[in-house]
Amino acid sequence: MEETDVQAQAEQTPIRFEIERPEDYSQYLLHSKAEIVAVLRALIERRALVSVYFNQGRSFLLTSVLNIDTASGYLILEGGREDTINSQALQADQLILTAAVDKVKVQFTLRHLAETRNAGHPAFRAELPDQVLRLQRREYFRLSTPVAKPVKFVATLRRADGSALVLEASLLDLSGGGVGLMATPSLAALLQRGAVLTDCKMTLPDEGLLVANLCVRNKFDVTTKSGSRYIRVGCEFISLPGVRMSMVQRYITRVERERKARISGMG
CATH class of the missing domain: 2.30.110.10 (Electron Transport, Fmn-binding Protein; Chain A)
Structure with a gap:
């Protein structure tokens, strides 16, 4: 241009x-x-x-x-x-x-x-x-969450009429910058780009409950080898406090260390 x-x-x-x-x-x-x-x-x-x-x-x-x-x-x-x-x-x-x-x-x-x-x-x-x-933003390592111990995501979305809708999804990945949600097309349609989700709750195994505010940044269609379809909804942390960021980093470090140990043991 x-x-x-x-x-x-x-x-x-x-x-x-x-x-x-x-x-x-x-x-x-x-x-x-x-x-x-x-x-x-x-x-x-x-x-x-x-x-x-x-x-x-x-x-x-x-x-x-x-x-x-x-x-x-x-x-x-x-x-x-x-x-x-x-x-x-x-x-x-x-x-x-x-x-x-x-x-x-x-x-x-x-x-x-x-x-x-x-x-x-x-x-x-x-x-x-x-x-x-x-x-x-890409300085953050993105961890694919373990299938055996999935991280559940729960948030409350306010409709235009003021009524509340409870959203539930699983995390596909997690980094110090945000999360990737595995959403159905109907759920993803409710999460418009730029939407802010407050007090989102994610239970990190062996770490505890992570509560954070998120902003929806992007959405991508994904089709698995079996032909099933879902949408990855990328969300960015909004001003995540240092204590909660430390919780995220501890979880990522531990899960990645355990994953590498399993691979080494198989070799």
Whole structure:
């Protein structure tokens, strides 16, 4: 897609960025100057394409990080292609930059840009950000739950008329980021993308009851070799407290250790 086409789309649909939702993504925020500089240098080394959004996400330009001056506390960005957009960016009092490094999403906010030159070419200068979001959901190991000791999932869904519907399903998999539910087509139809499920209960064998809030993120049709069909509903944990996250990690570590021990014993 051409930059002008993406620009038009952005103007029509304001974008909401993860870094603007610290209540949901605080665990991915970096505050250490050393960590922030390391991420920015990775953008330089990978020659990563950076999108700069402003005007509440309705306008943007494409750039790249050219240099970092840790002594003065500034970074240098390549100038955009369109003079009009560059002028608008210079007038913005807040800009959100987003990029990807090795499939990891990176976001940070700059207060404003100033004109400068780099190697004789027009460029932008800005103060180093005081925090960077490094979003790598796939850093979580996904455990397929044991068939012999299934993990049951129970939640209450509120219908449009306010009545309650109790949902019951089995977990297909579990990670530090969320769960995968094994749902019938009729159950999956009730779980729309973006729906929030509160106080979901999952009993982890030998660990205890896990209570968590979840957000439905995706749904995939699955057909087994026998021809039966179900739908995997992927749900993300919402602000899971550290104590409950530790419970999840202990369960995953123990089950995976037991699985590896069984495989070694069979060999």
